[in-house]
Amino acid sequence: MDYFIHLLILICIYTILAQGFNLPFGAGRLFNLAHVAVYSVGAYTTALLSTELGVGFWGCIATSILLAATASILIGGISLKLSGDYFAIGTIAFASVVSALEINWKSLTKGVLGIPGIPRPDIGTIDFYQNINFLALAFVFMVLCQICFYIFFNNSIGRSLKAQAEYIPGAEALGKSTKNIKFFSFIAGSTAASIAGSLYAYYINYIDPSSFSLTEMIFVLTIAVVGRPGSFWGVTISTIFLILLPEPLRFIDIPPSILGPMRQLLYALILFFVVYWKKDVIFPVERRI
Amino acid sequence: MNTEDNKKLPILSVQSLHFSIGGTSILNGIECRIFEGETVGVIGPNGSGKTTFFNCLSGFCMPDAGEILFKGTKITDMPPHKRARLGIGRVFQNFGVFKEMTVIENVIVAIESREALWRSFFPWGTQNKRNRSEAYDFLEKVGLHEKAEEKTSSLSGGQMRLLEIIRALAFGADLFLLDEPTAGVSPKMKDDVAKLIRLLQEEDKTIMVIEHDLNFIEGFCERIMVIDVGRIVLDGEPDKVRRDPLLQKIYFGKDANEKTL
Numbered sequence: 001m002d003y004f005i006h007l008l009i010l011i012c013i014y015t016i017l018a019q020g021f022n023l024p025f026g027a028g029r030l031f032n033l034a035h036v037a038v039y040s041v042g043a044y045t046t047a048l049l050s051t052e053l054g055v056g057f058w059g060c061i062a063t064s065i066l067l068a069a070t071a072s073i074l075i076g077g078i079s080l081k082l083s084g085d086y087f088a089i090g091t092i093a094f095a096s097v098v099s100a101l102e103i104n105w106k107s108l109t110k111g112v113l114g115i116p117g118i119p120r121p122d123i124g125t126i127d128f129y130q131n132i133n134f135l136a137l138a139f140v141f142m143v144l145c146q147i148c149f150y151i152f153f154n155n156s157i158g159r160s161l162k163a164q165a166e167y168i169p170g171a172e173a174l175g176k177s178t179k180n181i182k183f184f185s186f187i188a189g190s191t192a193a194s195i196a197g198s199l200y201a202y203y204i205n206y207i208d209p210s211s212f213s214l215t216e217m218i219f220v221l222t223i224a225v226v227g228r229p230g231s232f233w234g235v236t237i238s239t240i241f242l243i244l245l246p247e248p249l250r251f252i253d254i255p256p257s258i259l260g261p262m263r264q265l266l267y268a269l270i271l272f273f274v275v276y277w278k279k280d281v282i283f284p285v286e287r288r289i
Numbered sequence: 290m291n292t293e294d295n296k297k298l299p300i301l302s303v304q305s306l307h308f309s310i311g312g313t314s315i316l317n318g319i320e321c322r323i324f325e326g327e328t329v330g331v332i333g334p335n336g337s338g339k340t341t342f343f344n345c346l347s348g349f350c351m352p353d354a355g356e357i358l359f360k361g362t363k364i365t366d367m368p369p370h371k372r373a374r375l376g377i378g379r380v381f382q383n384f385g386v387f388k389e390m391t392v393i394e395n396v397i398v399a400i401e402s403r404e405a406l407w408r409s410f411f412p413w414g415t416q417n418k419r420n421r422s423e424a425y426d427f428l429e430k431v432g433l434h435e436k437a438e439e440k441t442s443s444l445s446g447g448q449m450r451l452l453e454i455i456r457a458l459a460f461g462a463d464l465f466l467l468d469e470p471t472a473g474v475s476p477k478m479k480d481d482v483a484k485l486i487r488l489l490q491e492e493d494k495t496i497m498v499i500e501h502d503l504n505f506i507e508g509f510c511e512r513i514m515v516i517d518v519g520r521i522v523l524d525g526e527p528d529k530v531r532r533d534p535l536l537q538k539i540y541f542g543k544d545a546n547e548k549t550l
Contacts, residue, residue: 154412156401163387163398169349170385172369173378174460175402 005131007243009203012138013196015239016145018223019232020192023149024185026230027158029165031088033217034075037098038190040212041068042197044102047115047207057121061198068194069187071098076186080179095217102209114208118201128202138199145192146236152188153232161185162230215264222271228278242267298361300325300464300495301346306355308338308345308519315341316352317519323464328486328496330506330527333516334539339499340382342516343466347379348372359464374402378462380453382469382499388442392433395441395452396424399460427459428452431485447478454485458492465489467498471505483508503531515539 017039024030042064049055049063079090102109109115120128121137128134152158164171164178171178201207219242227238246263254262299322308316315338323329333339344350346357348369357365364372373379387395400420401409408416428434431451436444444452450470457465467486471479486509489496500506506513506527513530515523517539523530530536 151410151412155417156398156406156409159390159394159398159401162390166387166389167385169369169379169381170387171398172349173347173373173381173385174399174456175370175373176398177368177370 002131005135007247009131009135009138011240011243012135012142013199013203014220014223014243015142015236016192016199017196018220018227018235018239019145019149020189020196021220022189022224022227022229022232022235023152023158023161024182024189025224026228026235027153027165028161028182028185030080030182030186031085032075032091032186032189033088034079034091034095034098035189035193035220036212036214036217037095038068038071038075039193039197039200039216040098040102040207040209041071042194043201043207043212044109044115044197045194046198046201047118048108050118050202051115057123057202061195064194064198065191068190068197072187072190073183076183080182080186095214099209099212102212109209112209114206114210116206118205118207120205121202134203138203141195141199145195148188149192150232152185153230157181157184218264218271219267222267222274225271225274242270298325299323299358300360302358303346304356304358306342306345306357307353308341308350309353315519316345318355319516319519319521321514321521321524323495323497325495326490326493327512328490328498328510330510330513331497331499331516332501332503332506332513337516338519339516340468341519343379343468343497343499346372347377347466349379373460373462376461376463378457378460378465380450380457380465380467380470382472384446384449384453386441386444386449386453386456388440390441391438392441392444392452393421393424393428393437396427396456396459397421399456400424403461424459427455430488431455431481445475445478447474447481450474450478450482451485454482454489458489458494463494465494465496465498467496469499469501471500471502479505507531 017035021032021035024032045064045067046060049060055063075091075094079087079094082090103111120134122128123137126133128137160171160176160181163174164176164181168178200211223239223242224235226242227235246266249259249262301323303319303321306316306319307314319342331339331342341350345352348364348367348371352365355365356363359372359375359377362375364375379385387398390398397420400423409420411417425434425437428437433448433452433455436448441449441452454465454467454470470482474482483505486496486498490509498506498510510527512525513523513527514521515530515536522539523533523535
């Protein structure tokens with residue numbers, strides 16, 4: 001039963017993370033490869049504040065969001081000046097700066113040793129060391145984020161984002177400030193990532209740089225691509241599907257050292273084949289003036 | 290057609306507009322005044338700077354020198370979306386419709402731009418329903434309402450033109466910059482485009498239209514400007530422009546040269 005709850009908590013956290021990636025990537029065609037870096041900013045902020053300074057849950061969440069939003073303004077301000085593929089390269093640069101800081105700023109982040117002993121949230125008298133209670137918390141956050149993203153995908157913001165993704169001059173000619181729209185989607189996505197990071201740190205009680213590597217980014221990308229980029233329900237369902245998919249492997253008699261790489265191999269294969277077969281659906285033909 | 294034109298204030302006035310790319314000058318001092326409710330045809334040989342002129346007016350190219358006034362506001366340094374909000378509606382030569390969206394969504398996007406963001410913030414709000422029915426009414430005007438829920442990429446070239454023009458109308462543009470609205474459009478569809486332009490005229494919109502087919506624009510333009518090497522060389526009533534020997538020389542003469550090359 002506890003195992004089942006564990007999976008549900010992961011689904012909640014990853015739904016928030018993936019949906020935050022899906023808004024700029026799917027609707028706006030902004031290939032933000034720094035998404036997991038922002039996720040790690042959220043996780044590290046929560047971990048450090050709660051272990052070193054003993055800051056409570058709401059303080060941690062708020063600071064995480066604030067810091068991640070600041071980081072995303074920084075990345076966005078620089079990278080959004082670049083277009084298309086160059087934007088992706090700009091965000092990779094940022095992601096490697098963040099991961100280099102996490103590994104090498106040992107006095108703050110303890111480097112590759114990571115930060116252990118992160119306490120569970122302290123809201124009222126609820127015992128969040130009980131996983132079922134933590135699931136309830138994660139579920140509430142997931143539902144809130146899902147409602148926000150459902151709104152963004154289906155209102156004028158989502159439509160403007162889709163419009164600028166297809167043809168920037170066309171959107172500009174209809175009075176849309178494409179810069180602001182892109183920025184908005186970017187910050188909304190980063191906020192979600194920081195909430196997911198915060199919840200992740202609280203849940204696992206231990207974080208280290210390896211949890212936020214490129215592999216993690218590829219997993220998030222796989223979720224978005226399998227669920228069809230820009231599709232709200234598609235990504236929700238593909239998160240559930242992809243988190244549960246490798247689980248049967250656990251019941252086969254394989255040593256854990258092989259299990260990890262096998263999961264990654266599985267995701268990489270799925271990503272490859274979906275992109276190979278469905279590339280016209282996933283990446284529509286670009287146009288120029 | 291409209292004798293009161295000269296009494297009205299110019300909606301658009303352009304003063305010595307210069308533009309160049311990498312040392313090659315494209316526009317060499319364009320001067321013109323467009324009055325409210327006018328329909329102006331813009332013709333000229335390929336590469337004469339017609340589209341660049343439109344790009345400068347709608348903000349996609351920033352001129353090197355010169356001034357553009359729209360409704361009395363200086364818009365020379367304004368980004369495209371701000372000019373659009375003032376009422377400049379641009380229709381692109383190579384289709385500015387969003388092909389991944391449905392036909393009706395294309396119009397809804399335009400309608401939403403007119404109003405404050407919060408009004409259509411909630412997808413289940415009444416404003417969204419109102420916008421949708423308004424968009425449907427606009428589509429009805431050009432007979433695309435039956436295809437409202439279809440993907441825009443399924444439309445024909447001519448239908449995309451109609452959609453793009455009606456979208457600019459739904460957005461509430463006052464000055465329409467139509468860049469070759471009949472390029473690659475069947476003769477039957479050409480009539481539909483002409484009909485739509487007349488509809489815009491009925492709503493007292495100001496229209497500037499780039500065209501190669503002189504016979505086509507003569508039908509509805511009350512004034513024709515001829516651009517050659519980045520300058521307006523002729524400007525006047527269609528009959529006068531057509532008879533002018535200069536037009537024969539730069540327009541048809543150049544075409545003849547191209548054929549011999």
